[in-house]
Structures are given as C-alpha cells and as structure tokens.
Amino acid sequence: MMDEDAVDTTPEDERSAYEKAQEGQEDVDPRTIPQKLEEHPPIGEEIDYPDYPGEDHETWQILVERQMEQLPGRACDAYMRGQEVLGLEADRIPHLGDLSDRLSDATDWTVAHVPGLIHEKDFFTLLSERKFPSTNYVRPLEELDYTPAPDCFHDIFGHMPMLTQPDFADFYQLFGQAALNAEGADRPRLERLHWFTVEFGLIREQGNQRIFGAGIVSSNEEVTHALSDEVTVHPFDPEHIVEKDDYEVYNLQDELFVLDSFEQLVDGFRDWTESRGLL
Ligand SMILES: [Fe+2]
Numbered sequence: 001m002m003d004e005d006a007v008d009t010t011p012e013d014e015r016s017a018y019e020k021a022q023e024g025q026e027d028v029d030p031r032t033i034p035q036k037l038e039e040h041p042p043i044g045e046e047i048d049y050p051d052y053p054g055e056d057h058e059t060w061q062i063l064v065e066r067q068m069e070q071l072p073g074r075a076c077d078a079y080m081r082g083q084e085v086l087g088l089e090a091d092r093i094p095h096l097g098d099l100s101d102r103l104s105d106a107t108d109w110t111v112a113h114v115p116g117l118i119h120e121k122d123f124f125t126l127l128s129e130r131k132f133p134s135t136n137y138v139r140p141l142e143e144l145d146y147t148p149a150p151d152c153f154h155d156i157f158g159h160m161p162m163l164t165q166p167d168f169a170d171f172y173q174l175f176g177q178a179a180l181n182a183e184g185a186d187r188p189r190l191e192r193l194h195w196f197t198v199e200f201g202l203i204r205e206q207g208n209q210r211i212f213g214a215g216i217v218s219s220n221e222e223v224t225h226a227l228s229d230e231v232t233v234h235p236f237d238p239e240h241i242v243e244k245d246d247y248e249v250y251n252l253q254d255e256l257f258v259l260d261s262f263e264q265l266v267d268g269f270r271d272w273t274e275s276r277g278l279l
Pocket of ligand 1: 154159214215
C-alpha cells in the first residue's frame with residue numbers, strides 16, 4: 001500500500017531549466033558551473049571590499065543609470081523604497097558589508113560573499129539562515145546587456161532591495177527551508193516558483209502592474225517588455241506555476257504571474273509547501 005506521504009517517484013524530468021537549456025551546447029562557460037562552498041563564506045563585516053579598477057565602477061554606473069531611467073513608475077513601491085533603505089548609488093559599487101548592515105537593520109537578513117554560482121544545497125542553506133549569497137564581481141562592458149555569469153549588479157541591484165520588504169524577506173527564507181527539504185519532482189517545481197516570483201514576478205499596485213522580479217529590474221530589455229502587450233499575465237497561483245515547465249531561460253519571457261500583495265506570496269507559498277509536506 002502506498003504511503004500518501006511517500007516521496008513523489010513519478011518519472012518527471014528533474015533537471016533544472018538551465019541544465020536543459022545547456023544540453024548539447026559545446027562550450028559551457030565555466031562561470032555557469034556551480035561551485036561547492038568548501039568553507040563558511042564571509043558574512044557582513046567579515047567581507048573585504050575589492051580593489052576594483054575604475055572601469056568596474058564605470059560599468060556599474062552605466063548599468064544603474066540606464067535602469068533608473070526606466071524603473072520609476074514601472075518597479076513596485078517596495079523595490080524603489082528598498083533601494084533607498086540600502087543607500088544604493090550609481091557612482092560606486094557598494095560594499096557588500098555595508099549592504100549587509102542595512103539589510104540586517106531592515107529585516108534581519110545579512111549578506112554572504114560567495115565566489116560565483118554556488119551549489120544548490122549551499123544556496124538554499126544560506127537562504128534558510130536569512131543570508132543572501134552575493135558575488136562582488138561586475139560583468140565586463142562587453143556583457144552589459146546580458147551576462148551568463150552571476151554578477152553583483154544582478155545580485156545587489158536586482159535582488160537586495162526586495163529583501164528589505166518584510167513579507168518578501170520571510171517568503172525567501174521559507175523558500176530556502178522548503179527547497180532543502182524537496183526531493184524528486186518537487187525540486188523543479190520549486191525552481192519554477194522561484195523563477196516566476198523572485199526572478200520574474202509582477203505585483204498589482206493601485207490597479208497597475210508593477211515589476212519586482214530581480215531578472216526584470218536588472219535587465220534593460222525586460223523592464224519594458226514585461227509590462228507590454230506581448231506578455232500574457234496570469235494571476236499568481238502556485239499550482240499553476242509549479243506545472244509550468246516550458247519557460248525560456250535565455251529569452252524574453254512571454255508569460256508572467258501577478259501578485260495582489262506580498263502577503264499573498266507568503267500565504268500562497270506556505271499553503272503549497274505544506275500541502276507537499278515541504279515545511
Ligand atoms: Fe537572480
């Protein structure tokens with residue numbers, strides 16, 4: 001007799017969307033291969049500030065300024081306020097240690113400096129401890145519009161402002177906890193939930209759709225594309241999202257999901273994970 005709580009053993013594809021997209025590619029960029037953390041990464045004030053060459057600060061400035069031309073009126077209030085809470089500026093790459101202090105004051109999150117893309121288990125463990133893994137590497141100018149590597153423009157400018165929003169901050173910790181417990185087909189299901197919320201989420205504010213996903217706010221093309229008629233927008237529904245296995249990781253998104261509130265994100269995520277026995 002089957003135990004209802006048994007691990008799901010349906011023969012679904014358990015590869016991540018990135019693994020599927022990379023299949024058959026001859027030259028895999030070494031920056032996109034996840035590394036296993038050998039030791040505990042530096043957190044907060046343990047993090048050193050690199051001796052960046054001037055051109056890195058210039059790249060940061062170009063990236064920030066061109067996004068800021070587009071974000072007001074398109075990014076949600078919580079994201080815009082989060083930038084102020086963090087004290088993000090265009091003319092200098094921020095110190096991860098300073099950002100960690102500000103996040104800690106706002107929502108009790110801190111920043112962990114990691115060398116690049118890290119192994120899933122390390123990533124989920126850090127999230128479950130309210131530590132946001134960030135690199136301090138800035139993409140080169142030739143990769144201004146798109147870089148396959150994790151870089152600090154995406155990590156800092158894309159992700160960190162939302163971690164100052166209390167409901168979102170709680171949701172992201174829950175996500176880490178659930179992901180550590182997930183096995184089998186629940187792993188790609190959680191990956192899809194991450195994709196359509198943390199990376200490409202929309203939220204309704206005063207009747208208008210606004211962006212909050214890090215993959216949108218940090219992409220020059222996605223900011224306008226995500227709010228255009230070219231995108232089909234569905235109401236946020238974890239059951240719908242987890243079964244959506246046909247999204248693109250390297251192209252503009254043609255389907256997105258919109259929240260009514262960040263409370264809905266925490267509650268909806270908690271209900272779904274509890275129904276799967278993940279929390
Ligand atoms: Fe991201």
